[in-house]
Amino acid sequence: MTGRSDSPHQGVKTEESSGRAIVFVIDDDVSMRRSLANLFRSVNLDVAAFGSAREMLQGNLPEVASCLVLDVRLPGLSGLELQTELAKLNLHIPIIFITGHGDIPMSVKAMKGGAVDFLTKPFRDQELLDAVVAATERDRKRREVEKTVANLQSLFETLSPREQAVMKLVAAGLMNKQVAAELELAEMTVRIYRGRVMKKMGARSLADLVRMAETLGICANHPE
Numbered sequence: 001m002t003g004r005s006d007s008p009h010q011g012v013k014t015e016e017s018s019g020r021a022i023v024f025v026i027d028d029d030v031s032m033r034r035s036l037a038n039l040f041r042s043v044n045l046d047v048a049a050f051g052s053a054r055e056m057l058q059g060n061l062p063e064v065a066s067c068l069v070l071d072v073r074l075p076g077l078s079g080l081e082l083q084t085e086l087a088k089l090n091l092h093i094p095i096i097f098i099t100g101h102g103d104i105p106m107s108v109k110a111m112k113g114g115a116v117d118f119l120t121k122p123f124r125d126q127e128l129l130d131a132v133v134a135a136t137e138r139d140r141k142r143r144e145v146e147k148t149v150a151n152l153q154s155l156f157e158t159l160s161p162r163e164q165a166v167m168k169l170v171a172a173g174l175m176n177k178q179v180a181a182e183l184e185l186a187e188m189t190v191r192i193y194r195g196r197v198m199k200k201m202g203a204r205s206l207a208d209l210v211r212m213a214e215t216l217g218i219c220a221n222h223p224e
Contacts, residue, residue, distance in 0.1 A: 021136040022046040027071040053077035067135035072099040083113045094135035155201050166193040171213030
């Protein structure tokens with residue numbers, strides 16, 4: 001394939017620019033990098049290509065849905081070693097391994113490490129594209145969940161300690177009278193706190209509040 005520029009950081013976007021998914025490619029074979037980059041661009045995906053794992057780690061990764069197409073055998077830090085390093089850095093980028101020298105123990109190790117797929121060269125373009133689409137969609141959903149949790153956590157932190165306690169008990173299924181007894185408050189006071197909690201959390205119903213508590217992991221079956 002005729003290639004475009006293969007600058008290590010080409011295609012990397014800032015948060016303010018493109019919100020399209022991006023595919024990171026790491027392969028020390030220049031022709032393979034360019035071929036893969038052109039394949040992904042042909043289906044309207046942004047691409048950032050690197051010749052080594054270190055190049056990627058030194059780059060500025062955008063906050064958009066992404067996946068990593070990674071050669072197992074690389075100079076310096078290997079593909080499997082990069083997988084371990086990313087896990088240590090708490091970077092949850094879905095990985096699709098590609099290799100011309102794959103074996104069963106290697107693929108098992110990669111999949112146990114959380115890889116999305118393990119493809120042996122030569123593979124069909126469509127096979128790789130299907131894996132990339134699945135991986136970026138998985139990352140998109142993960143990011144949406146994390147954003148939801150972060151937003152809820154921010155709202156929860158605006159509650160006073162007493163309001164937080166009321167929310168936990170109400171979400172655990174206790175009636176106002178039971179919450180009042182648990183916290184040694186008047187039932188009317190609990191009603192006031194409960195109303196404040198609903199307003200601050202943006203909950204439209206009790207069921208909505210319970211779902212929020214479950215998402216935050218604060219909904220206990222048996223309150224303390």
